[in-house]
Amino acid sequence: MTRKSKAKPNGKKPVAEEKKVYLEPEYTKSRITDFGFKELVVLPREIDLNEWLASNTTTFFHHVNLQYSTISEFCTGEACQTMAVCNTQYYWYDERGKKVKCTAPQYVDFVMSSVQKLVTDEDVFPTKYGREFPSSFESLVKKICKYLFHVLAHIYSSHFKETLALELHGHLNTLYVHFILFAREFNLLDPKETAVMDDLTEVLCGSGGGGGRGGGDGAGGAAGAQNHVKER
Numbered sequence: 180m181t182r183k184s185k186a187k188p189n190g191k192k193p194v195a196e197e198k199k200v201y202l203e204p205e206y207t208k209s210r211i212t213d214f215g216f217k218e219l220v221v222l223p224r225e226i227d228l229n230e231w232l233a234s235n236t237t238t239f240f241h242h243v244n245l246q247y248s249t250i251s252e253f254c255t256g257e258a259c260q261t262m263a264v265c266n267t268q269y270y271w272y273d274e275r276g277k278k279v280k281c282t283a284p285q286y287v288d289f290v291m292s293s294v295q296k297l298v299t300d301e302d303v304f305p306t307k308y309g310r311e312f313p314s315s316f317e318s319l320v321k322k323i324c325k326y327l328f329h330v331l332a333h334i335y336s337s338h339f340k341e342t343l344a345l346e347l348h349g350h351l352n353t354l355y356v357h358f359i360l361f362a363r364e365f366n367l368l369d370p371k372e373t374a375v376m377d378d379l380t381e382v383l384c385g386s387g388g389g390g391g392r393g394g395g396d397g398a399g400g401a402a403g404a405q406n407h408v409k410e411r
């Protein structure tokens with residue numbers, strides 16, 4: 180399997196293969212709810228697909244932003260000189276497609292401000308009755324999901340210890356499972372993109388779209404899903 184943005188040898192010491200604390204069973208078991216996310220992410224029959232993608236994407240953006248904010252004081256330009264996830268390094272590309280070298284907090288700042296701009300743009304995420312979604316909507320949602328994934332993956336790979344100390348790993352795992360199952364349901368993330376976290380995804384979500392609990396909580400899932408729409 181190839182990773183497209185592997186850290187290049189640049190004279191720096193190679194990052195030692197650190198033990199992935201977030202894979203330890205005592206932590207991967209931690210959740211804030213037993214909810215069956217597999218049922219929750221499915222498009223409810225009476226709801227428009229784009230509306231569903233829009234409201235969920237907006238909600239994930241707010242939750243990822245909040246989760247990052249809990250460790251942001253530790254994610255400094257010195258501690259995280261690059262936007263690294265395990266041995267993969269991400270670069271930001273500006274509006275003209277120019278590669279920008281930046282620290283992790285700068286990268287996250289670029290992500291949050293560009294996503295904020297998109298989800299509050301009435302031409303991209305229309306909220307008023309009768310306004311249409313643009314033809315580029317799905318590709319923009321995919322782009323947002325890719326960025327949010329990078330932020331979540333960075334929290335796991337670089338700030339899991341701090342998350343543990345704050346006892347917020349249950350929140351992080353729950354958000355991750357919900358987000359990954361949602362993205363999987365609507366093919367919003369490129370498997371090549373998420374390969375860097377496959378070991379965690381496998382443990383938390385199962386490989387073939389598992390992760391949900393069979394039967395029994397379908398009704399609760401649907402009610403929760405409708406609440407999500409009202410949140411917008």
Ligand SMILES: [Zn+2]
Binds near residue numbers: 338
């Ligand atoms: Zn960081």
